[in-house]
Amino acid sequence: MTAQAGNDAFLRFTNVKKTYDHKTLVVKDFNLNVAKGEFITLLGPSGSGKTTCLMMLAGFEDVTSGEILINGRNVTSIAPYDRNIGMVFQQYALFPHMTIRENLAYPLKIRKLPKDEIRAKVEEYLALVELQAFGGRYPGQLSGGQRQRVALARALIFAPDIVLMDEPLGALDKKLREQMQFEIKRLHEQLGFTVIYVTHDQTEALTMSDRIAVFNNGVVQQCAPPHVLYERPANMFVADFIGESNKLPGVIESVSEERVEVRLQDGGLVSTLKANCTEIGQATTVSVRPEKLNFTDRLGAAGNQVKARFVTRHYVGEYIRYHFETASGSELVVKNLNDSSAPQLSTQEEVALAWLPEDSQALDRSEVPTHN
């Protein structure tokens, strides 16, 4: 269902494992194929192994077992300075004793390019990140966003095969972060380099990536394009980690090719998409996104229905969150746009909430995530 690169993938992780103490695996059997020019994000809570994978690719951590292939060449025993991989560090890591120009020229100087070529390249990349006027300054004299742009230019200027970004926008405020996301996407489209991007910010991952690999406890839970990840999460962890999910417990009653019917704890019967829970009689959790839940009067009789009592509402601005509780005690959240359609409800008022079968999935309850 995803546009995965085949055997001739540009970058391949094959059965990569990593342990620091020879007891617990930080990364347990990581496999990933990346096509040239792809923007891949490694997403997960802190300590899930995503940064370790990035560090192994950069060559700062050894691979315990498995292979990392770039263009068919195994790089696991190649020194970091011979890998030709660009990297944007979390805290920028600009050399404080060099001017912006000297920072940008550094990788080219190491590669022994002729002086005038270096000068031309530096000016070109200064222009690319719109910092022509700042070339003579020191990193300490720039703002956070400007320093981030310099770090980006320095990682790109030697035309590396792959560019790694380790939470590059973590130190910026929200507005600047959105601006920089746009900037990175623009450069990616313009120059066509391959990106491996690490973040714990799901919005960032969803807006920027071609594909996202969701990590938890050293295991990739799902690797898919953003819309697949959001609309068809492979398991409970992904459903919970990416966005919000309403969870309705029940038991599988019948199974067809694409759908399953689930008897909810309240007694109602609903139809959902088939996921990782396919045995009749198996306990399951029906997962529905809050914005896919509707007040019945709008959806009509189509789709599934569940009755719930109104508890409270939270005013968020562009939308309103309504909190409900079902008879069996499950909490439900409905996100409704803050427009004329937003209903006025009184406390304990019973409402029928509805959703389309293709907007929900029956997921295995045992895979409830272990957040840490």
Added chain:
Amino acid sequence: MKIPAYYGFWHHLGHWLLKASSWLVLLFLILPILVIVPLSFNAEPFFSFTEGMLTLDPEAYSLRWYREIFNDPKWILAIKNSFFIGILSTILATILGTCAAIGLARDEMPFRRFITALLLSPMIVPLIITAAGMFFFYSNLGLAGGYLGVILAHAALGTPFVIITVTATLTGFDYSLARAALNLGATPIRVFFDVIMPLIRPGVISGALFAFITSFDEVVVILFMAGPQQRTIPRQMFSGLREQINPSILAIATLLILVSIALLVTIELLRRRAERMRGIEIPN
């Protein structure tokens, strides 16, 4: 200092007593050194102020003892020796101390505390013990009584100062800079010279200056290790005090004070520069 408005009589008394005693301590420390300076310009071969000096008679002052120093081949040799031994042992101590500090700053370094203590021990162990130990050890190797032995011994004494100052600049060093340089293609040696060295340079230089001062005014090890050819300024002063007692010792002491002040000022200027550089590193 501004005196707070709530101060009563006893507060005031305490305040002034503290001020007075602070000044007294300062005088106690500095007076014996300062008194040497005017005495070195004594026209007479005495170690006390003559009547003429006290009445500020220009005739009572002269550069006689300075001339004497620069005309005496023994003093000339001592001055040359002091700089030769000082500079070579400083270079050695700086290289060794910097390498040690960088190694000790690494997390994966085993027995870090133990090794640090061992390397700093020449600073803590009484000098006479170190000197005696060195004498017996170096004698067996045939190094006692030669330049090499003295230089090695002084390098050992100076290394701890370099370790301390370089370690201080390395705490808070952003190692992602080293990683960034590696990532950009620099070999570890280039990373050291292009990135680490420029950033720890203030610590290296002030450590080197401390190492130089240590060698420059060291006399105990010299007494044990040096032959007549390796006599340094302090060693020459030491024998001068016993053999030919005249104010030329005071003249050379004054010169030493000047050298020390110059070095301390340099260290202070470096420290300020380092702080300014750090200011550039962490703005906003």
